[in-house]
Amino acid sequence: MSKKVLIIEDNNDIRENIVEILGLANYEVFEANNGKTGVELAQKNLPDVILCDIMMPELDGYGVLYLLHKNPETASIPFIFLTAKAERLDLRKGMEMGADDYLTKPFDDMELLNAIETRLKKKEQQQSYYSNSLDRLSSLISKNSGLAELKKIIGERKSRQFKKNQVVYYEGDKGNGLYVVMSGRIKTIKLAEDGRELMTGIYNADQYLGVQAMLSNEVYSDTATALEDSQLVMIPKDQLDLLLNAHPEVAREFIKLLANDIREKEDQLLQLAYNSVRKRMAEALLKLHRQYDEAGNFKATREDLAAMAGMATETVSRTLTDFKDEHLIDKKGSTITILDLIRLAKMKN
Numbered sequence: 001m002s003k004k005v006l007i008i009e010d011n012n013d014i015r016e017n018i019v020e021i022l023g024l025a026n027y028e029v030f031e032a033n034n035g036k037t038g039v040e041l042a043q044k045n046l047p048d049v050i051l052c053d054i055m056m057p058e059l060d061g062y063g064v065l066y067l068l069h070k071n072p073e074t075a076s077i078p079f080i081f082l083t084a085k086a087e088r089l090d091l092r093k094g095m096e097m098g099a100d101d102y103l104t105k106p107f108d109d110m111e112l113l114n115a116i117e118t119r120l121k122k123k124e125q126q127q128s129y130y131s132n133s134l135d136r137l138s139s140l141i142s143k144n145s146g147l148a149e150l151k152k153i154i155g156e157r158k159s160r161q162f163k164k165n166q167v168v169y170y171e172g173d174k175g176n177g178l179y180v181v182m183s184g185r186i187k188t189i190k191l192a193e194d195g196r197e198l199m200t201g202i203y204n205a206d207q208y209l210g211v212q213a214m215l216s217n218e219v220y221s222d223t224a225t226a227l228e229d230s231q232l233v234m235i236p237k238d239q240l241d242l243l244l245n246a247h248p249e250v251a252r253e254f255i256k257l258l259a260n261d262i263r264e265k266e267d268q269l270l271q272l273a274y275n276s277v278r279k280r281m282a283e284a285l286l287k288l289h290r291q292y293d294e295a296g297n298f299k300a301t302r303e304d305l306a307a308m309a310g311m312a313t314e315t316v317s318r319t320l321t322d323f324k325d326e327h328l329i330d331k332k333g334s335t336i337t338i339l340d341l342i343r344l345a346k347m348k349n
Contacts, residue, residue, distance in 0.1 A: 003120060006030045006047040008038030008064060009082060010056045014105065018051065021109050027116075035059030039067050042074050048123070049116050051103075054083045065097050072234070075160040078119035098166055149243060150250055154180055157233045162186075168209065168224035168232065175213030175220050177234040181205050184230025185291070188222040189307055199307035200265060202227065202291050211258050214240055215251075227304070275349055277311055281319045282347035284308040285329065289338050297337040 005027045009015040015031055022029045030045055032038035035052075036059045042050060050068070054061035061081055068074040081102040100119055103111060159182050162168055168179060168186060179186075181203050188201045188209070200222050203209055213220045214237060244251045271280055284305055292298040302313045309316070320336075323329045328344055330337040338344065 002026050002028045003049070004028045004030065004045060004047040005116065006032070006038065006042055006045065006050045008032045008035060008041075008050065008052040008056070008061070010034055010053060014053075014082075018112065021112060022116075025113055035061065035064040038064055042068055042077065043071060046073060047077060049078045049080065049119055051080050051082055051116075054081055062093065062097060065099060069098055069160070072158055072160075072236075076123075076158050078123055080115055080119065098161075098163060100161070100163075149247060153235055153239060153243065154233050157235060159231045159233045162226040162230045162232060164226055164228050166226050168226065169220050171220055171223045173220050175210055175218060175237065177236045178211065178214045178240050179209035179224070180233045180235065181207050181209065182231040182233055185227040186224050186230055186232070187227050187304065187307075188224050190222045197303070197307040198310060199304065200268070201261070202287070204291060208254070208257060211254050211261065215254060215258060277309075277315060277319055278322075279347050279349045280309040280311065281305070281316070281323070282328075282344045285323075285336065285338065286341070286344055288336075289341070297335050299334045300336055301334055 005022050007015055007018050007022075007029065009018065009031075010033050012033070015033065019029050019031055030041050030047060032041050035056050038050075038052060039059070041047075052061045052064050059067075061083075065079055068077065068079070078100045079098070081099050082105060083102060084105045100122075101115055103115055162184070171190060183205050186203045186209060187199055188203070189197045189199050192198060203224075209224055209232075210220060212218070244254075271283055275283070287308070288298050288300055302316045305316045305320075306313045311319075320329070320331055323344075324331050328338075328340050330339055
């Protein structure tokens with residue numbers, strides 16, 4: 001079956017040229033000459049890839065991307081911006097909103113076809129990761145009917161990709177669903193009154209985001225952002241409420257998760273209040289080491305380490321330099337390698 005591509009472009013010559021090229025490449029092509037019509041066609045036909053101009057009348061490309069990401073049926077469709085502007089800010093805005101790629105006009109036939117093929121291949125890889133994540137969830141879920149029903153719901157929901165640094169939800173947003181991390185890593189942060197970030201958690205594959213907001217029927221208590229390219233599934237609140245009402249054992253499992261989360265946050269507050277700078281940095285490095293499945297090394301920015309340890313970025317730099325001089329770690333760019341786990345774990349306060 002041929003793949004479906006939607007082109008949203010108000011310039012007739014450019015649009016017709018793209019339609020002709022993709023038709024010759026055996027793609028099934030849909031076309032729209034404005035953003036509003038493009039959104040309607042996307043929701044009706046569910047294409048495999050969307051190509052969209054940025055500057056258009058009625059609804060620009062940013063508006064198209066925003067509306068499609070609000071709809072669970074279209075949120076995971078690969079989205080490529082077409083732009084005549086190569087300005088960094090335009091491209092950056094589009095990528096931060098969740099666009100997968102961009103093509104700067106004018107582009108040739110091979111650039112167009114390569115961009116589409118690359119996104120299709122990446123989507124197939126993501127679906128493979130998604131399947132593997134469901135398999136891992138199966139091993140975590142017992143034969144209990146409620147938990148099996150939870151797995152079934154997750155399997156039926158479409159996953160959505162979040163690019164590195166893309167926000168999943170903001171602190172204060174209405175809690176409209178529970179997120180399951182299928183691949184990648186997500187961080188949660190709170191902003192202090194002085195503008196500094198405090199990292200409240202890191203979530204890996206098979207973990208849940210927004211449990212507190214769902215159980216308490218409140219807004220999200222922190223901001224969730226992708227630490228790396230990640231894939232998430234969102235279970236709508238009304239669907240989750242039905243599951244929890246029908247299967248109290250599922251609610252008990254989430255209460256356990258919430259209790260563990262609260263305990264970790266209490267430990268974090270105690271560390272921030274009573275531990276020295278060196279001790280806090282050692283704890284942050286050890287936590288990241290565990291989060292990355294105890295791999296030999298991991299990547300962490302100064303800003304993320306500062307948010308985890310509750311210190312200024314300048315202090316992070318000085319402390320990491322000291323640790324490197326003491327042969328506790330090695331550091332090349334943002335990649336950190338733990339050289340002496342035992343000494344880090346026994347760091348004196």
